[in-house]
Amino acid sequence: MFDFDRVIDRRGTHASKWDMMAKLSGITAADGIPMWVADMDFAAPPGVTKALSADVTRAVHGYYADTGSWATAASEWLARRHGLKIDPAWVSQTPGVVSGLGLILQAVTEPGDEVVVFPPAYHAFRKIILANERRIHDAQLVLRQGRYEMDLEALAAKLTPCTKIVFFCSPHNPGGTVWSVEEIRALATFCAERNLILVSDEIHCDLLLGDVQHTPTLSAAPEIADRLITCVAATKTFNLAGAHVGACFTSNPVLKAKLDARIAASGLASYNAFGMIATEAAWRTGESWLDALLPYLAANRDLLDTRIERAAPGARSMRLDATYLGWVDFSGTGLAPADVAARVKDRARIFASPGEQFGPGGETWLRFNFATPRPILTEALDRLDEAFRDLRA
Numbered sequence: 421m422f423d424f425d426r427v428i429d430r431r432g433t434h435a436s437k438w439d440m441m442a443k444l445s446g447i448t449a450a451d452g453i454p455m456w457v458a459d460m461d462f463a464a465p466p467g468v469t470k471a472l473s474a475d476v477t478r479a480v481h482g483y484y485a486d487t488g489s490w491a492t493a494a495s496e497w498l499a500r501r502h503g504l505k506i507d508p509a510w511v512s513q514t515p516g517v518v519s520g521l522g523l524i525l526q527a528v529t530e531p532g533d534e535v536v537v538f539p540p541a542y543h544a545f546r547k548i549i550l551a552n553e554r555r556i557h558d559a560q561l562v563l564r565q566g567r568y569e570m571d572l573e574a575l576a577a578k579l580t581p582c583t584k585i586v587f588f589c590s591p592h593n594p595g596g597t598v599w600s601v602e603e604i605r606a607l608a609t610f611c612a613e614r615n616l617i618l619v620s621d622e623i624h625c626d627l628l629l630g631d632v633q634h635t636p637t638l639s640a641a642p643e644i645a646d647r648l649i650t651c652v653a654a655t656k657t658f659n660l661a662g663a664h665v666g667a668c669f670t671s672n673p674v675l676k677a678k679l680d681a682r683i684a685a686s687g688l689a690s691y692n693a694f695g696m697i698a699t700e701a702a703w704r705t706g707e708s709w710l711d712a713l714l715p716y717l718a719a720n721r722d723l724l725d726t727r728i729e730r731a732a733p734g735a736r737s738m739r740l741d742a743t744y745l746g747w748v749d750f751s752g753t754g755l756a757p758a759d760v761a762a763r764v765k766d767r768a769r770i771f772a773s774p775g776e777q778f779g780p781g782g783e784t785w786l787r788f789n790f791a792t793p794r795p796i797l798t799e800a801l802d803r804l805d806e807a808f809r810d811l812r813a
Contacts, residue, residue, distance in 0.1 A: 422709055424462050424716045427793045437461075445771040453800045456773045458593075458745060460659040460791035462713070467705025468658065468698050475697055484693035486513070490700045494652065494667050497703040501626060504636045510669040512679050513691055517623050517651045517666040518544045521587065523686065524649055524668065525552045527678040528617050529584045536586040536616070538570055539779030542593045545621075546779060549587075557583055560780045561595075566739055568597045572610050585617040590637060591624045594747040594778055594787050596740030598632045601640045608641030608648075617675075620650045623666075624743045626657040626710060629718040632741045638671075645671045649679070654699035658706050659791075663695030717744050720790040720797055727801040728788075732760075732808040744791035745773075751784035753811060760786065768803035 430438045441447055441454045463469075475481070491508035498504040514520035521544075525535070531553040537545050539558050549556050559575040561568040588607060591598045611618040620637035628634055638650055653666040670676050683689055724746045725737040734752030750760040757775075764770050764786060775785030790797055 422463075422712045424713065425793050425795065426463070427795055428461060428463060430461065441771050445765060447765060447769055447771050449769045452769045452771060453796060453803075454771045455788045455790070455792070455800060456771045458656065458743075458789060458791075459661045460744065460789075461793060461796065462659055462791070464659050464698075465702055465706035465709035467709075468660065468701045471697050471701035471705075472694065475694070481693060484691045484696050486691060486696075490696050491667070493700045493703040494654075494669075497654075498636070498652070500707075502634060502636055502639070504639050506638070506669055507671070510671050510676065512668045512676060512683060513696075514651075514666045514668055514683065515688060515692070516655065516664045517621060517653050517668075518548055519664075519688075520651050520666050520668045521545070521619065521621070522548045522552055523679060523682045523688075524619055525549065525554055525585070527682040528675065529554055532582065533585070534580060534583040536575065536583060537779065538568075538587075538589070538592070540594060540775065540782035540785065541587075541779055542589055542621070543773075543777040543779075545587050545589070546777075555582070556779075558780055561592075563781075566736075568592060568595045570603065570607060572606060576610070576614075579614065583614075583616065585619060586611055588618060588620045588637065589624075590620055590622050591627075591634060591742035593624055593743055594745055594775075594782070594785070595738050596629070596743045596745070596747065598628065598634055598741040601635050604635060604637050604640035608637065608644045611647060612644050616647070618644065618648050620648065622650055623653050623656045625652065627714070627717070627744060628742050629714065629721055629740055634742070647672070647675075649675060654702040654706075657710060658699075658702040660695075660698050660702060663698045664692060665695035665699045716794075717791060720744070720792075720794065721746065723794070723797065724788060724790045724801065728804060731801070731805045731812075733811050735808075744789060746788040746790050747785060748788060749785050753808075755811075757784055760784075763807040764804070767807035768800070770800055770803060 437454045437457050491511040495506050495508045534555045534557040535549045536557045562571050625634045649670045651668050655661045736749045738747040773787035775782035
């Protein structure tokens with residue numbers, strides 16, 4: 421029903437992933453392959469296209485009226501997909517999850533306050549924290565048996581009176597870790613005991629690869645609902661990043677009022693109609709598309725893991741339980757990180773995300789977006805074979 425092998429030429433279409441590659445990476449070759457930013461090269465669900473086409477055909481594009489159907493669609497999706505029941509009235513719409521994180525920082529912290537991050541972690545966390553004049557408090561993840569774990573004991577020893585809030589990525593990006601109920605509860609208890617606000621970024625929660633289950637933080641630890649804000653979106657799940665629409669929800673009316681006040685003060689209470697229409701349609705009609713996509717992504721993950729470890733002896737690809745962002749450690753190759761990066765960029769003509777941008781612990785890693793048609797992924801892996809061929813001599 422859905423042809424994920426179909427190659428769609430995105431060059432020259434204002435696609436950041438493709439059209440910003442030369443500027444950001446220096447790869448000017450016409451056959452460069454972008455495997456950096458987290459958007460997919462697949463056509464969106466047909467229901468999204470149908471909803472947008474109907475709006476275009478109507479040809480009147482005025483202000484969007486929030487009648488409550490969008491938040492209801494979000495809540496119904498969470499209930500159906502993850503067993504989480506929330507009141508649509510808890511939901512605040514933001515121009516994407518990263519924007520939502522910035523608004524949350526402005527709502528519940530002050531300049532100079534510290535924000536706990538578990539690196540290596542999504543690089544936009546670091547950017548939005550610093551842009552809002554807050555400080556990053558790194559609690560580096562521990563790698564055990566090929567999986568990341570939080571070291572809350574070490575974090576407790578380093579907290580300061582300025583530490584006010586925790587940014588938690590669930591599932592984790594990079595690394596694809598799906599946290600257990602016990603791990604989430606331990607973090608929730610940690611935050612409650614130390615009077616910390618917990619922000620759970622669950623934007624990748626639908627992108628589960630194989631027999632794993634995402635547990636929403638609110639489900640794992642409902643007792644901390646009064647200090648919890650959860651961020652979700654349809655944009656990662658359904659390849660709608662350009663819609664710039666996210667949802668932040670909390671059952672605490674005081675926290676929600678503070679967040680909504682920041683949204684209003686920033687002039688963001690009027691919504692992007694096309695984004696709202698697209699994401700509501702995705703939540704309401706996209707489930708069969710997602711069910712077909714996930715096995716395809718899992719097969720791409722398996723192909724990447726096998727091929728890249730064979731191409732560069734000593735490289736190790738972390739086994740992802742979620743996301744479509746391969747996380748590969750090249751430290752075992754004996755090559756310096758700069759040499760690895762140069763081979764990938766100059767020899768393979770692939771734009772991958774450098775590991776150091778994800779903070780401490782990412783220095784010897786590269787992140788590869790494998791959410792692309794298999795013919796493109798296969799070509800990229802063939803090039804990586806060639807780029808590291810001398811290591812196999």
